[in-house]
Amino acid sequence: MMDRESRSNRYYRNAVERHWDPGEIDLEADVENLLEYIEGATSYDRGDWDRTLNGIAKFGAGEDAVTEDLAPLATVLEDIDDQLFLTTQLYEEAKHADFFDRYWREVIWTVEDELGWERSNPRADRWFNDPYVELFDRNRAAQYRLLEEDTPENRAKAYCHYHLTVEGILAQTGYYGMQTSYGGEFEDLPHLPGLVEGFTKIRSDEGRHVGFGMNQLKKLVRDGVDPQLVEETVSELLPLVQGITEDERFQPDDADDQPGLDDGELAAYAVEKHTDRMQQITDATADVPDVDELVQLDGDD
Ligand SMILES: [Fe+2]
Numbered sequence: 001m002m003d004r005e006s007r008s009n010r011y012y013r014n015a016v017e018r019h020w021d022p023g024e025i026d027l028e029a030d031v032e033n034l035l036e037y038i039e040g041a042t043s044y045d046r047g048d049w050d051r052t053l054n055g056i057a058k059f060g061a062g063e064d065a066v067t068e069d070l071a072p073l074a075t076v077l078e079d080i081d082d083q084l085f086l087t088t089q090l091y092e093e094a095k096h097a098d099f100f101d102r103y104w105r106e107v108i109w110t111v112e113d114e115l116g117w118e119r120s121n122p123r124a125d126r127w128f129n130d131p132y133v134e135l136f137d138r139n140r141a142a143q144y145r146l147l148e149e150d151t152p153e154n155r156a157k158a159y160c161h162y163h164l165t166v167e168g169i170l171a172q173t174g175y176y177g178m179q180t181s182y183g184g185e186f187e188d189l190p191h192l193p194g195l196v197e198g199f200t201k202i203r204s205d206e207g208r209h210v211g212f213g214m215n216q217l218k219k220l221v222r223d224g225v226d227p228q229l230v231e232e233t234v235s236e237l238l239p240l241v242q243g244i245t246e247d248e249r250f251q252p253d254d255a256d257d258q259p260g261l262d263d264g265e266l267a268a269y270a271v272e273k274h275t276d277r278m279q280q281i282t283d284a285t286a287d288v289p290d291v292d293e294l295v296q297l298d299g300d301d
């Protein structure tokens with residue numbers, strides 16, 4: 001029988017109840033706003049366009065990668081409630097990848113066509129710097145290792161790479177940054193309501209994914225995995241995350257005047273989130289937040 005009170009089962013139900021369709025998000029205003037913004041700007045060039053595309057390309061390829069790399073975990077989990085949850089996560093990663101593919105086709109290419117620009121390739125090597133390639137390679141290796149050697153330590157490392165770092169730090173921080181940047185509050189950036197709506201849905205899903213990983217880690221630590229292993233695995237990956245969010249090739253020359261959140265604010269947000277989570281995992285008396293809190297985004301303290 002399923003354990004309806006288990007966190008995995010409740011997270012599974014929460015995912016089902018909060019279902020959304022990436023094909024239903026309205027993207028027309030994004031095309032209009034981008035064209036209006038680009039055509040109305042006094043100086044706007046391909047360098048500015050690349051800065052917008054950079055984030056979208058990195059997230060899109062990242063969602064593809066995590067969709068491809070989650071299956072090993074599904075094959076080793078033996079608990080039915082964990083399995084239920086994981087099927088929702090696999091499905092949601094696929095939807096996230098779907099959203100980005102659609103955004104590129106329907107927004108980016110439409111804008112480029114309208115402006116008479118050459119269509120950009122969302123998978124061109126130039127979007128992905130060395131830290132990016134390295135982080136996703138390491139994540140893949142950590143997941144596939146489970147197929148060779150399924151130990152509690154290797155499971156902990158798999159969750160540390162995937163759930164705590166790629167989702168918990170890189171994705172949640174990046175989505176927060178992009179959502180804020182294109183949410184309409186900065187005059188020097190276009191308002192992209194479709195992108196922001198997609199990010200909002202994705203972030204909410206990611207909150208649940210991260211919560212699942214934290215719970216799994218908490219159980220592993222309770223059953224004897226050294227918490228130091230968790231801390232060290234994430235610490236080793238942090239410079240890679242920083243190398244991705246601060247890809248200097250896409251910073252403007254006058255980086256100080258860059259509209260949107262600055263790197264310092266983003267880094268502070270990431271570190272604060274991570275510190276809270278580590279405490280919730282390693283402190284037996286501390287609880288992982290409830291699922292309603294994990295998927296809720298208002299306030300975003
Ligand atoms: Fe995702």
Ligand SMILES: [Fe+2]
Nearest residue numbers: 093167206209
């Ligand atoms: Fe995820």
